[in-house]
Amino acid sequence: MTMIETFPLPVTDNVVDAGFWRACADGRLTVQNCRACGHVQHPPRAMCPACRSTELGWRDTAGTGRIWSFTVAHPPLLPAFAALAPHAVALVELDDFPGIRMVGALLRDGATMFGGVDPATLSIGAPVRVGFVPMADDVALPCWTPVNPDLSKDNAS
């Protein structure tokens, strides 16, 4: 078995979540919502677990949140990530949809590729905002940029 040299990417044309990836390509972070009962969820599903409707759509989010937790990956890793190590990844809870959490790599302010965020500047509760990293024609990966990382430790909840 040979490890891939590239970053693994999501399939973006699965009808269940294609709308999420199209919105990302558009610079919008969305959550799936049920048109029948209003239930909101992430990751997207084929059916609303609250009312069993299959009429599902998308709602824009503010694209901001707080770090719920994070980890820092050290080798051994896939070669693409090993080149970035130590590599910080966060689980972020959205400000406008409490309880909705999304995984995302950390992205430096103004950068076009994730990585390079000093793990020592991260803390649980710190504010972040979404940034989209173009990984392929069809993939803009929603990643998280610390908001004023110098102050983030003081903001920890």
Added chain:
Amino acid sequence: MTGLKDRTAIVGIGQTRFAKMLPETELQLACIAIRAALDDAGIAPDEVDALGCFTQETTPEFEIARNLGFGELHFFSQVAHGGGAICGAIGQVCAAIALGIARVGVVWRSRKRGDPSKRQWAGVQPRIDDHWKWSRPHGLSRPADEVAMLMRRYMHDHGATREDLAGVALAQRAYANANPDALMRDKPLDLNAYLDARMIADPLCLFDNCLESDGAIAIVITSAERARDLRHRPVLVHAFSQGMSREHQLMTDYHGQDPFLSSSAATAGNLWRQSDIAPADIDVAQIYDAFSPLVLFSLENYGFCGRGEAARFVAAGETGRGGRLPVNTAGGSLSEVYLHGANLVTEAVRQLRGTAINQVADAANCLVSSCDSTPNGALVLRC
């Protein structure tokens, strides 16, 4: 009112030698372990008519049956989700025997993953369309990373430290140092070495990760009635459940209301409901430990510690020798061998037979659990 309680028993255990790399194939290792388990039970191979294994097992039932000279089989089941599977594989065979579908069952796990290329995360494809698409593209790529995310939050919520978490690895290493079969038998570990170890998925260091190893283990099950006539003290299967948390997502179970109420909580509630033995009656526990935080989370979900208390419990040495609840007394996945938790079952059997290397005095009741962060299962065993 449960139809399974004390109706079946584990009557034989067998294993190969354990090593970082073994020359035999997985099929050869499986056959050697199963032959040893049947010899241990004193049951002839042609009496076996039920098999249980993992969906990840590479040795198919027909190869096992025709290599070992089994007769006709009447029940075979496979359980998914790797580290979550062993208790389910055993419990399903027990149910088949209790229902009269089959008479003698074998459950086995044979695995070679000392070779780094065998690690599942290393086989990730360029495009992902299952649930991993929400985490792996970001670099949350290995099980250790996925568990580390929860451990950091646990530390934040409860003020736990790496020194506390070290209690898991240190207790198990001390057990392994007395176990001649353990890969880490000759390698003592102290707190300073733990704290100085290289990080794998911060806050998890090298010693919070299971071994990568080769070996096989097999377990023989039959009815409690038949077990009374066999050579060893029967280890009765007192209670069994599988469990999957509400809104579960495999390994990245981050999206439910409370990520720490894992599949273990679902298993535990239904397990204790069926059991006359309560958590306070458990003398020794074998808790799935591919990563040391899983022991903390399981101690809480199975009711041995209150929420947020497990870190102090292990830091105080309560899972070590002489502690209130000795855990993973042969060294577990961290320090004996990593066989997806099958070695936790064999150690439970040795404890209840009274033949364990690190024997807990008068051990009569043992919990065995499987992986906290996958769909899982557990067994209450007694003698």
